[in-house]
Amino acid sequence: MKTQSCVEVKNEWGIVAARQAGRSLSKEIGFGSVDQARITTAISELSRNIYLYAKRGEICLEVVEKPSKIGVKKGLRIIAQDQGPGIPDIRQVMVDGFTTSGGMGAGLPGVKRLMDEFTIDSEAGEGTVIKATKWLR
């Protein structure tokens, strides 16, 4: 059973709502307080990017599972997507130190370091989809 809950992001309230949804779900899954904070921060940064650059998009959250040595491992997947301007040079945005919105350490490489898995797809003029997953330890 796969449930996906989505939050629309088109202003800063959307960012807060997405954070809230992320914190609740991560708590439910059983993440500790530090990982809850990391997941929430990742959602926060991704939503902020949507808000600042695409103007609108959505954050979807789902519980995921994968086989592990002791049965099944649970995790949380964030899917951030928009139909905004897209990223013309993905390599550039995945380099540390590159940030157009100020703030050290933020940016996509920072988000990638908060999570366990990370994929990005973007096409200029079409939009962007970023998926990031964190697994329970």
Added chain:
Amino acid sequence: MKETVQNLEETYKHILKMFLHQKSEHGLYEAQQFSKVLLEHQVSPEELISVHREVLEELFPTIAEEVLDSLDLLLEVMMGYGMAYREHQSLRDRQLELESEIEVAANMQQTLLPKEIPSIGSLDIGVISVPAAKMSGDYYHYIKDDNQSVGVAIADIIGKGVPAALCMSMIKYAMDSLPEQRLQPAALLENLNRVVEQNIDDNMFITMMYGSYDSRTHEFHYSGAGHEPGFFYFAKHDQFEELFAKGIALGVSRDAKFREYSRKIETGDLIVFLSDGVTESRIGDRFIDREEIIGLIRNYMHLSAQEVVESVYYELAKLQDFQLKDDFTLMIIRREV
């Protein structure tokens, strides 16, 4: 010594408990030393706050809820510091990688530079080349042939690291392997230009001056590719003149053609090749005048060519507090007999 995260947390708890039990400078010192261990193990600030919160809850079961809540807020704020710290680590790793690439390129350059100044009966040659940073973008080379003639080149490669070092090897190869071209500077530059243009990045280029001194006729034939003008000194009239050979920098235009110039060199005359690190020396907030450089050479002209270049370098470096902004190369050739 590798510690597990759990061990580190236990140690932190211990240090904190001891300190709360009895405040002392020793306790604070222990904490400070321990923070180095935490950093070595890349424990992030937010993890530490979480541990701290747990200890407080453990030690003070009746602690005000607000105090613990305040730590939740603090954790959120420290997330930003944690991210900045991790980015810093990543950038430092990248910097180390870049530095080692430059190290490789600088070593390549060392093997490509001449080991010694050629000895030609009638000439006194001096050279100095000082990099502004780890690796110089300036390159120079000599090639002596059996007729007591010598080809000299000075070049400024615009670009960094290994690609720049590869350009230097192209120049050395062109000079070392094409004997019939040595007396035809224009042809040498044309060949070199074609090779360079096809093999370097669009943003890179090379400025170069190449000349060939014929010991039999005492004529100096030279061509230039966008390089900073040097000087001639004519002893008979005690006059300095600009040494300029018009031509486009290498690597810009595939079919560039170069003009060849010639000058008869008399006894006591000087040929001065330099890079723009010399002419762009700053005095205070203005650039040096070419006349001032001539003045410096005049001051030391009575010494050997090597002593002249070293003295002029020292004066110009001193004016800039020995903090060169650009690579500095100066070569002087004097006809002795």
Added chain:
Amino acid sequence: MNLSIRYENKADVVVLYVAGEIDAYTAPKLREELIPLAEKGNNVKVDLSDVQYIDSTGLGVFIGALKATDANNSRLTLVGMSQRVQRLFTITGLDEVMAIEEEEGSK
């Protein structure tokens, strides 16, 4: 070490107004703005009236832009150079392959 760039879309040319110094630190910023315009096939004019200093890294950016406009059959023009900057283009021989104008007609 400071560089500012603004641009204006005119009838058949994009004009870039550059101010400050173009050196090894600021050249990447200029490259980011100029090269994409050149690669898209626009005619590009760069106004250097407020540029005090260019070093060889800066020249490299213009060479890259020239190659891009040549490849796309469009035109790169530089205007408003100071004497110092003009000298650099003359010595490196770039004045013979680049379109350089004296004055910008209207700002």
